[in-house]
Amino acid sequence: MPAGNAEQATAAPEDAEAARVARERFREGMGHFEARRFREAIHAFQLAAQAVPSADLWFNIARAYEELHDPVSLAEAVEHYRMYLRDRVDPPDREAVEQRIASLEERVEAARQASLSAPSTGTLRVDGTVEGATVTLDERPAGETPVAAPLTVSPGAHALELSREGFLPFRAEVDVQAGSVTAAYARLSPATEYRSVRGRRIWTWVLTGLAAAGLGASLGLGVHARSEAQTDLAEGRRWAAFSDYALGGAITLGVAAFVVGLFEGRSLGTERVTP
Numbered sequence: 010m011p012a013g014n015a016e017q018a019t020a021a022p023e024d025a026e027a028a029r030v031a032r033e034r035f036r037e038g039m040g041h042f043e044a045r046r047f048r049e050a051i052h053a054f055q056l057a058a059q060a061v062p063s064a065d066l067w068f069n070i071a072r073a074y075e076e077l078h079d080p081v082s083l084a085e086a087v088e089h090y091r092m093y094l095r096d097r098v099d100p101p102d103r104e105a106v107e108q109r110i111a112s113l114e115e116r117v118e119a120a121r122q123a124s125l126s127a128p129s130t131g132t133l134r135v136d137g138t139v140e141g142a143t144v145t146l147d148e149r150p151a152g153e154t155p156v157a158a159p160l161t162v163s164p165g166a167h168a169l170e171l172s173r174e175g176f177l178p179f180r181a182e183v184d185v186q187a188g189s190v191t192a193a194y195a196r197l198s199p200a201t202e203y204r205s206v207r208g209r210r211i212w213t214w215v216l217t218g219l220a221a222a223g224l225g226a227s228l229g230l231g232v233h234a235r236s237e238a239q240t241d242l243a244e245g246r247r248w249a250a251f252s253d254y255a256l257g258g259a260i261t262l263g264v265a266a267f268v269v270g271l272f273e274g275r276s277l278g279t280e281r282v283t284p
Contacts, residue, residue, distance in 0.1 A: 031060040038069060047073045064097035068106075075113065080120035087113050128188035133160040135169070137195035142173040159190065171195040216266035223259030227252050 038053030050073045058066040071089035074082045090110050094100060135144055137154040144151040147168050151160060154171065164187040172178040179195040230252035238245025 027060040031057045031063075033057075034060065035066070038073075042069070042073055045076070047076045062096075064093050064095075064100075067092040067096060075109075080117050080124075083113050083117050083120075087117070129164075130161050131164050131185035131187050132190040133162050133167070133183060133185055134190060134192045135160065135171075135195070136193075137171050137179070137197055139171075139173055139176060139197045142171040142176070142179075142195070142197060145170040145172070154195075169193055169195075171197060173197060175200055210270055213266050213270040216262050216269055220259045220262035220266055223255050223262055227255035227259055230255055 034053045034057035038050045038057060041047070041050035041053055051070055054066050054070045054073065057063075058070070067089045071086045071093060074086035074089065077083075087110050090106055090113075094103060094106055100106065133146070135146075135151070135154070135156045140154055142154045144153060144156055146160065146162070162185050164185055166182050166184050168180070169183050170178060170180045176197040177200050179197050181193065181195070183191055183193050185191045230248055234245050234248035234252055236245075237248050
């Protein structure tokens with residue numbers, strides 16, 4: 010536990026306000042330490058030391074840093090333990106603190122050596138269901154499937170893409186750990202295309218043909234009516250009426266062909282086109 014004497018943390022203050030601030034920050038730091046909020050405790054102790062420096066505060070800061078366990082924090086703990094031994098007059102726990110300093114220095118050095126020997130890259134193996142697919146890693150070409158040699162990459166997330174004509178592209182994010190092998194297997198699915206299926210215009214053409222025949226008949230009857238009118242006006246008018254009937258029928262059939270064509274030509278559905 011850190012030193013818990015608030016009066017020691019603010020011994021012999023020349024400034025009453027500074028002493029008050031130091032005592033408040035000291036108590037705040039003790040509360041954070043007991044609640045295992047070690048970074049907050051360090052901050053509070055440091056504010057107390059800015060108001061009134063104290064050997065006990067260096068000790069408290071060292072204990073809080075030690076509880077964080079990472080190499081940087083352990084090095085800070087060593088530094089503040091040394092400050093404690095420097096500023097405390099005849100510390101009764103000198104031998105114990107020096108042993109703690111030696112132990113922490115061994116841990117800091119071990120962590121440093123481990124970081125030097127730790128692998129800095131990872132390995133990625135890529136394969137897929139389709140041969141000849143283009144492999145792209147982080148938007149850079151990385152060969153074609155099957156990729157014979159594993160890829161050496163930096164640790165972290167990487168964007169992987171496989172593509173080949175006639176297949177849907179495969180995209181994924183792979184996370185590679187330092188010193189480990191990560192396998193990525195891409196399943197490429199065939200690209201599916203569809204085309205519209207329209208109805209056959211059978212009755213459209215039948216009605217169009219009948220309309221054309223009716224128009225031809227109307228023209229023929231009109232010519233015959235003109236010829237008959239030259240000799241018999243009543244007979245010419247009778248044939249002219251037949252021509253009008255034929256023309257009316259042709260127009261009706263033409264309109265019917267147009268309407269039927271709209272329905273017969275509409276899309277009835279879609280069908281799959283195999284690539």
